[in-house]
Each structure stands twice: as structure tokens, then as C-alpha cells.
Amino acid sequence: MNLRQVRYFCEVVDAGGGSAAAKRLFVAPTAISAQIALLEQTVGGELFDRSTRPMQLTSLGKYVYPRAKELLLQASRLEQEAKQVANGSGGWLGVGFIRSTLFSLLPNVIKGFREAHSEVHLDLVEVLSEYQEERLRARRIDVGISRFIGTFERQADMDYNIIIDDPFWVALPVDHPLAKRAHFSIRDFEQLPFILYPKDTRSPFGQKILTHLDEKGVRPAIIHDAIEIHTALALVGAGLGGTLVSGSITPNNRRDVVFLPVEDIDISTTLVAVTRKGETSPLLEAFVHILAKQAGESIQ
Structure with missing residues (x-):
């Protein structure tokens, strides 16, 4: 399965038929038919009932269609955000957080960061402190907001910024x-x-x-x-x-x-910002700075 097959399938459904979809996509009808056939081979069944005119979706087609539309939407978002990161007009920052910060700290941090960096997409992931280093290694997040009591084990591949x-x-x-x-x-x-x-x-x-x-x-x-x-x-x-x-x-x-x-x-307790060792960026530094500022104000 590839995005072209998925796109052609959705276009056939949206346009009401293969010929209309071919005109929209500026390709030959045979190209549409070939891609749909490959997609059906991949999913293991027919997506259209070809005995009807116009063609109707089969039960498999009805299952695949909304999920295919969502897949195309996510791919479009990924392409747009990646281009923004590449040309410096946008960015992405993954933030892991513990639930206790939802009470007052995190909303203010997000608000402050968005005011300064409205073009940056914040991907927020709720995760306990003990699991954040795993998410950092997998690059699912770029910074983890952790909370520990007393001394805690520091991993050699991580940096720990004491917030408060x-x-x-x-x-x-x-x-x-x-x-x-x-x-x-x-x-x-x-x-x-x-x-x-x-x-x-x-x-x-x-x-x-x-x-x-x-x-x-x-x-x-x-x-x-x-x-x-x-x-x-x-x-x-x-x-x-x-x-x-x-x-x-x-x-x-x-x-x-x-x-x-x-x-x-x-x-x-100690509130800590955990990051991958030696990795930094202007966005990451800005987020940690705002986090420290809001945390300090929260206990005054």
C-alpha cells in the first residue's frame, strides 16, 4: 500500500467514478484502475462493487474509506510541518509531562510558549517520570517534565535541568x-x-x-x-x-x-526538565526557560 493508491481510491469515491477521478488527477483512467487493483490486492478484497453503475463501495471499501481519508490528512500535515521545519518558518517540539503539572503549571507554560512561537507545533504526551527517558531515546519527545522525591538516578545519556x-x-x-x-x-x-x-x-x-x-x-x-x-x-x-x-x-x-x-x-519534590544529553535548540531552550519562569511564579 502506498499513498498514491490511497489517494486514487479516495478520489474515485469523492468524484463518483474512475473517469471523473482521472480528470481531476490529470491521469489516464487506466492508471486509476491499475492503482485501485493494486490496493485491493494489498488489503485482500474488493473495495468497489463493479456490478453496479455507478460503482458502490463494498463493506470493505466502507471500512477503508474514512481511514484512508485520515491517512491522507495526516500525510498532508506531516509534509506541511516538515517543510516549515526545513525552511525555518516553523517547528515541532515533543513534550512529555506528568499529570500533576496539568493543574496550573503546564497550561501557563503552553500559553507562554505559543505566544512567543505561534508557528511551532507542540506535541504533548502525558507520561510518568519513570517512562520519559524511554520516550526521549525513541525521539517521541524532546523534553520531559519529571518530578522526583530526593535523589534520583541520572542516566548517562540524559541531561537534567532542575526547575524548582x-x-x-x-x-x-x-x-x-x-x-x-x-x-x-x-x-x-x-x-x-x-x-x-x-x-x-x-x-x-x-x-x-x-x-x-x-x-x-x-x-x-x-x-x-x-x-x-x-x-x-x-x-x-x-x-x-x-x-x-x-x-x-x-x-x-x-x-x-x-x-x-x-x-x-x-x-x-524536585521538578526536572529532562533532555537528551548534549542536544539543544532555540525552541528547546525557550520552552525550558518558560517552564522555569512559570514554575517559579507558581510557588511564590
């Missing part, structure tokens, strides 16, 4: 008695069920929190193990318990959750 040190805050149900305080002590988790996240075998994030609490002599009851932070906060809002979150996410529009600074906690 992001202290922990507690998330509490708005009507919980502890929510009326100015600060929260980690010992209060002994009377408050803990909601753990993210639920992923490769992420040590939640376990590092529990290890630190255990070192402080605090062993909270784990009542829920949430897949991701949005779910965890929804459970907090439902009154099922509390959890710890990074301070940069606390400016959000949830009305059922209260965020308080945490006393006597000795760990924090």
Missing part, C-alpha cells in the same frame, strides 16, 4: 476539622487515612513518602491506592482521607479540597 524545589503540602477534605488549621503536622496522619498515588509498579513516588513517614514514626492507614493524582484529589474531596502533593499544584479550582503547608517534613 517543590515542597510538600497536604490535601484535606474542605470540611475536615484539621482543614481549619494554619499548618499540618505529619503526625496528624495517624488520625487521617492516607490516599497513596500513583499506582504504577515502576514509580517509587508513593513508597518514598511512606518510607519518610515511617522514619518519623508515623504509620498512616492506607485506604486507597489511586492510579494518578486527579483520582487521589477526588477521593480527598469525597472525604475519604488526605494525601501529600507538591506545592506548585495547590493553585487550582477545587472547592472540596483545602491545601495546607506541612510542618516537620524533611523531604520535598
